[in-house]
Amino acid sequence: MTLDLTIILPTLNERDNLAPLVERIEEALGGEGWEVLVVDDNSADGTAEEARRMARADSRIRVIQRIGRRGLSSAAIEGFCATAAPFVAVMDADHQHDPALLVPMLEAVNSGEADVAVASRFAEGASTAEWAQPEREKLSGVANTLARKLTGVDLTDPMSGYFLLRTETALALVPRLSGIGFKILLDLLSTSEKPLRVKDIPMIFAARRAGESKLDRAIAVDFLAGLYDKAFGNIIPTRFALFGTVGALGVGVHLAILYLCLFLVGAHFAWGQAIATLGAMTFNFWLNNFLTYRDRRLETAGKLLRGWASFVVACSVGAVANVAIAALLFERGVPSLLAALVGIAIGSVWNYALSSRFVWAR
Ligand code: GDD
Ligand code: MN
Numbered sequence: 520m521t522l523d524l525t526i527i528l529p530t531l532n533e534r535d536n537l538a539p540l541v542e543r544i545e546e547a548l549g550g551e552g553w554e555v556l557v558v559d560d561n562s563a564d565g566t567a568e569e570a571r572r573m574a575r576a577d578s579r580i581r582v583i584q585r586i587g588r589r590g591l592s593s594a595a596i597e598g599f600c601a602t603a604a605p606f607v608a609v610m611d612a613d614h615q616h617d618p619a620l621l622v623p624m625l626e627a628v629n630s631g632e633a634d635v636a637v638a639s640r641f642a643e644g645a646s647t648a649e650w651a652q653p654e655r656e657k658l659s660g661v662a663n664t665l666a667r668k669l670t671g672v673d674l675t676d677p678m679s680g681y682f683l684l685r686t687e688t689a690l691a692l693v694p695r696l697s698g699i700g701f702k703i704l705l706d707l708l709s710t711s712e713k714p715l716r717v718k719d720i721p722m723i724f725a726a727r728r729a730g731e732s733k734l735d736r737a738i739a740v741d742f743l744a745g746l747y748d749k750a751f752g753n754i755i756p757t758r759f760a761l762f763g764t765v766g767a768l769g770v771g772v773h774l775a776i777l778y779l780c781l782f783l784v785g786a787h788f789a790w791g792q793a794i795a796t797l798g799a800m801t802f803n804f805w806l807n808n809f810l811t812y813r814d815r816r817l818e819t820a821g822k823l824l825r826g827w828a829s830f831v832v833a834c835s836v837g838a839v840a841n842v843a844i845a846a847l848l849f850e851r852g853v854p855s856l857l858a859a860l861v862g863i864a865i866g867s868v869w870n871y872a873l874s875s876r877f878v879w880a881r
Contacts, residue, residue, distance in 0.1 A: 520551040524606045524625060525686070526618075527598030528557050529591050532564045533612040535729040538573060540612060541580065547618040554579045556602060557612070558594040561586045564730075587881040589814040591680070592703040596696060599689040608683035609703065614728035616681040623720055624683040633718035635684040637704065639676035645721035662742050672708045674717045678742075679704055681722065688715070697748040702741070709749065740810050761811040762871045765803055773799035797831075804830040804878075812879040826878050833873035841866030 526544060530537070541555055557570040559582065567584040574580040583597055595609045606625060610616045616638060624636035640647045641663065659678060666677040682704050692710045696703075708715055748757045755763075776798040780791030804827050808816055817826040845862025849855055 522554060522604045523552040524548070524554075524608060524621070524683075525598070525602035525604040526553060526555050526621070527595055527602075527607060527609045528555060528612040529594035529598070529609070530557055530559045530562060530566045530570075530612045531589075531733050532562045532566060532730050534562070534564045534566045534569045536613050537566065537569055539728070540614060540618070541573065541577070543614075544618045544621070547621055554581060554602075554604065556581045556583065556598050558583045558585065558598050560589045560594060592696070592706060595703045596693055599686065599693055602686055605686055606683060607686045607689055608681075610681050613730060613732075615725050617722060617725065620681070620720055620722055621683065624718075627718040627720070628683055628685060632716075634688055634715040635682055635704075635707070636718045636720055637674055637676060637679050638681035638722040639674070639679055639719040640722060640724045641675040642719040642721040645675075645723065647724045665742075666702075666705050672714060672717065674708075675719050677705045677708065678702055684715075697745060697752060702745050706745065706749075740813070758811055758875070759871055762807060762874075763867055765806045765811060766867055766870070768806065769799040769803040772802045800831050800834050801827065803834075807874070808879075812875075815879045815881065817879070830874055830878045833878060834870050836873060837866040837870035840869045 528537075528540070537557065544553070544555060557566070557580070559567040559570060561567065561584060567582060570580065570582040574582055581601075583601060585594070585597065598609070599607055606628060608621060608624065610618070610621075620638050624638065627633045627636040639645055641660075662678055663676060667673065680703075684707075688711075689707065692707055695710050696706050708717070744757050744761065747760065751760070773795045776795035777791050780786040780794055781788065784791075786794070807830075808823075808826065817823050841862040844865050845858045848858040848861055853861070
């Protein structure tokens with residue numbers, strides 16, 4: 520019996536969903552011709568251990584455990600690169616995707632009818648009735664419309680996490696994929712020079728079985744970051760752009776706090792400046808933790824406190840570099856505005872380098 524299909528299951532805390540899902544896959548596909556490849560990002564709940572336990576008893580199951588890396592897209596890419604099967608599918612591990620659809624999806628691609636089969640939540644006959652949050656459904660609709668406009672690919676659900684294609688098609692695109700965020704399908708479709716022919720297969724998007732969604736928060740950021748990365752990621756890296764944007768917002772926060780201290784409380788300038796600096800640093804720490812480093816987010820109180828303290832130290836080093844360099848340039852006759860801007864730019868790079876190394880270290 521030959522291996523036809525690898526089903527990539529990206530996982531983050533899906534331990535209890537794995538075994539029942541493999542049973543359902545077997546019901547759908549029969550006993551042979553497929554394998555399941557679990558790509559786990561070092562889940563705290565022991566998903567990788569569970570997958571290994573299953574793999575020992577069943578040679579159709581394989582495991583990749585990644586340490587120090589996170590992300591649904593990059594997990595799928597890792598899977599594409601680690602399969603020998605001619606067809607590959609990506610599917611959520613939480614039972615929201617019905618394994619029975621693998622049959623028509625494989626048929627559509629195998630017969631040459633389509634290059635990619637996409638299980639769609641929005642095609643005729645599909646439903647998302649069991650979605651927990653209506654606002655998310657709305658958000659998803661907006662993102663889909665935007666995605667279709669930008670990629671020019673006509674399909675009903677470009678953000679679907681459930682699709683199947685030839686492994687060679689995926690592998691040919693891998694070197695040019697951005698790998699950021701969760702919209703791997705969109706990435707594949709928009710990267711391909713020759714438009715991929717898509718077949719939509721309507722699906723009923725079921726409720727998650729166990730555990731909770733990891734994509735709820737900052738889902739819009741993820742989407743926009745992905746678009747940015749495609750357009751400008753080669754010029755200024757996405758993470759640095761986010762860091763810089765947060766920094767610019769921090770300046771606004773700084774000025775607002777300073778204003779409050781000076782004019783409402785009547786504080787001395789030095790006190791106001793000190794409080795505003797600390798306030799802006801705290802704001803920047805929080806927002807960077809939420810957006811810029813959402814894939815390495817610090818969550819427990821202890822880690823947050825330690826992270827905040829090291830962020831303050833990192834920023835202070837950056838501030839010293841900023842002032843020193845700006846002053847030096849100014850002394851050498853560089854106009855003050857330019858000297859200040861260069862100082863800020865160098866200070867930001869410092870802050871960025873230090874905080875990704877020490878605050879949000881992998
Ligand atoms: N390896 C890995 N790394 N897996 C991840 C990560 C990650 O960082 N984040 C999520 N996953 C896994 C989950 O364990 C699950 O198997 C699958 O990816 C989908 O994650 P969910 O957290 O269940 O996503 P969702 O249900 O909120 O989002 C669904 O809708 C999105 C579009 O709105 C999914 O179908 C997404 O694929 C889809 O893009
Ligand atoms: Mn889910």
